[in-house]
Amino acid sequence: QITLKESGPTLVKPTQTLTLTCTFSGFSLSTSGVGVSWIRQPPGKALEWLALIYWDDDKRYSPSLKSRLTVTKDTSKNQVVLTMTNMDPVDTATYYCAHQEEYGDSSGFFDYWGLGTLVTVSS
Amino acid sequence: DIQMTQSPSTLSASVGDRVTITCRASQTISSWLAWYQQKPGKAPKLLIYKASSLESGVPSRFSGSGSGTEFTLTISSLQPDDFATYYCQQYGSYPYTFGQGTKLEIK
Numbered sequence A: 001q002i003t004l005k006e007s008g009p010t011l012v013k014p015t016q017t018l019t020l021t022c023t024f025s026g027f028s029l030s031t032s033g034v035g036v037s038w039i040r041q042p043p044g045k046a047l048e049w050l051a052l053i054y055w056d057d058d059k060r061y062s063p064s065l066k067s068r069l070t071v072t073k074d075t076s077k078n079q080v081v082l083t084m085t086n087m088d089p090v091d092t093a094t095y096y097c098a099h100q101e102e103y104g105d106s107s108g109f110f111d112y113w114g115l116g117t118l119v120t121v122s123s
Numbered sequence B: 001d002i003q004m005t006q007s008p009s010t011l012s013a014s015v016g017d018r019v020t021i022t023c024r025a026s027q028t029i030s031s032w033l034a035w036y037q038q039k040p041g042k043a044p045k046l047l048i049y050k051a052s053s054l055e056s057g058v059p060s061r062f063s064g065s066g067s068g069t070e071f072t073l074t075i076s077s078l079q080p081d082d083f084a085t086y087y088c089q090q091y092g093s094y095p096y097t098f099g100q101g102t103k104l105e106i107k
Helices: none
Strands: A003-007 A018-025 A034-041 A048-054 A059-061 A069-074 A079-084 A093-101 A117-121 B004-007 B010-013 B019-025 B033-038 B045-049 B062-067 B070-075 B085-090 B102-106
Touching (some): A003 A093, A018 A034, A018 A093, A034 A079, A048 A069, A048 A079, A048 A093, A059 A069, A079 A093, B010 B019, B045 B062, B070 B085
Parallel strands (some): B010 B102
Antiparallel strands (some): A003 A018, A034 A048, A034 A093, A069 A079, A093 A117, B004 B019, B033 B045, B033 B085, B062 B070
């Protein structure tokens, strides 16, 4: 079965760079049509999509955060890494990674999610 | 960016009620819409994709409809496990965007 798990620091200081790792199993990020997205959710607020990496290394970013985000993959390790620079207290949120795949003509929804990891930005 | 607007923001209902949540897109997204259920402290769970396709394992009391810019999620007979927050998400174009959520509360 497909599982994903986020890992990384729970506390970062303002201006620091956040690095989160999504380790997954049950699928390969070298399979055509497969992608992994990062999504975040500030406490008590709505979901916000951040970034996506596809099996062919195509990458997409939220325009509002594009200058601060980098997403990479290590297919051999079944991992996807998100880095976010210049962290601010408003970036305090639970960060999720999620699986997406082309099903027929449909792709872009998230059928499997990690448990999420809460990142607090504070000095 | 395509803005997704859900209504209502909060909905109070009783077990057995039929409820409908609406999601409007700021521009047409064809049928590229998903619905998720989220409970406190948990990751979202996919309910519906492509506006009306029920995800495997999701009870048939959940249904979705709509296309273009207006979509609905209907729960035909509320069960105690259904009290949660519901989000719509468009994947018609990047960036993917979510609605602000609808909290379904027990009346």
